[in-house]
Amino acid sequence: MSISDAMAATSVSSVDLTRYVAVPDDITVAETVTLMSAAGRSCACVLSGDDLVGIFTQRDVVQRVIGRPGSFNRPISEEMTRPVRTMRNSDSVADGLALMNHWWVRSVPVSDEDDRLVGNLSFYTVMDTIANMLRSRISGSVGEATAHHGLTLVDFTGLNMSAPVIVNLDDPVEVAIHHMRARGIGSVLVVDERENLAGELTEFHLQTRIGCNDSDLSKRLVRDVMDPNPISLDARSAIADGISELLSHEVSHVPLTGESGRPVGVASFRDIAMYVETILETLG
The missing domain is CATH 3.10.580.10 (CBS-domain)
Structure with a gap:
């Protein structure tokens, strides 16, 4: 099945x-x-x-x-x-x-x-259900090797990754919110002066750290509200590792970095789910 x-x-x-x-x-x-x-x-x-x-x-x-x-x-x-x-x-x-x-x-x-x-x-519950089914399917499938290779040998560069939306540490929070509102996205990535990943600012951070407590967002800096230690993965990480990290941290997307440490993309649960489904459907 x-x-x-x-x-x-x-x-x-x-x-x-x-x-x-x-x-x-x-x-x-x-x-x-x-x-x-x-x-x-x-x-x-x-x-x-x-x-x-x-x-x-x-x-x-x-x-x-x-x-x-x-x-x-x-x-x-x-x-x-x-x-x-x-x-x-x-x-x-x-x-x-x-x-x-x-x-x-x-x-x-x-x-x-x-x-x-x-x-x-x-959406998290749906993805968790898929992950549990995936583990069960791989462990008992005659196509175990094929599915295993598709998840452990294929990295995130094989996915159609979303381009990252980037802001700077000292940008006002209102700049990040403008990007989120204009693009209908749930997070922006934050870079330092070397353009390396320095943090992530998500809808959850805005809800829990600002909410209805601040009306002048031109005076709040991104660095003061963001997560300075976001979960991130090298873009060459196996998709199986990404699934595990996303579920363990209960997030819906993960920043992807290149060899230099600079962000190169964002992989979402939707991207991963579509890829996993493609693999398993090919097993018949």
């Missing part, structure tokens, strides 16, 4: 649906961001009583809230995304991944047959 078949046979009710916070629709945006950050979650499902009425994510924090103090004390109902795209708990993980790719989202709320919220399917 291929990973595609296994995913189609796996109900979302059997995987982790806890990666979210539930909030009432009458609290403020600032309160919602605080709850998300305290729980380490990137998604809030907004409820009116027991009814799901909206969703608010890290992307919304960056696109709609940070640096815009007028939004901090608004009801979350005014800033959330609606109508909400949902799936049933009887749907499969394959259905969830298809919805994420089609809508270009990283979270899909899950409801039961009575339209009550039962959880949230996150």
Whole structure:
């Protein structure tokens, strides 16, 4: 059975649906961001009583809230995304991944047959499910050698990597946010004066380290908010190593560096998943 078949046979009710916070629709945006950050979650499902009425994510924090103090004390109902795209708990993980790719989202709320919220399917959970299936498939497959070689001998230069968006250590945070908003991306890479990778600034860092606490981002420097020790990989690292690192650090993408230490690309979970699926589908 291929990973595609296994995913189609796996109900979302059997995987982790806890990666979210539930909030009432009458609290403020600032309160919602605080709850998300305290729980380490990137998604809030907004409820009116027991009814799901909206969703608010890290992307919304960056696109709609940070640096815009007028939004901090608004009801979350005014800033959330609606109508909400949902799936049933009887749907499969394959259905969830298809919805994420089609809508270009990283979270899909899950409801039961009575339209009550039962959880949230996150992109990380989908990728973790694929990784577990991959390990099972390789260990028992007659094509074990082929799959093993495809993951351990092929490096990231064999993927269609995204070009890195780069800022400098002493750029104002507002410059990084401008890039994220204009390009619809979740992170920028930070380089030093030698153009070597010096850090990474992501939506998660902006949500948890700035959130609704700062309105003048022209005075905050990237170096003060970024992660100075981001997970990164040499672009010549095996894809199997990348999968392991991404899952262990619970991130959705990883900066890739060249021999000089300069960033040359960004590999996402989407890139890796597409490659892995191609390998296993060729095994029949």
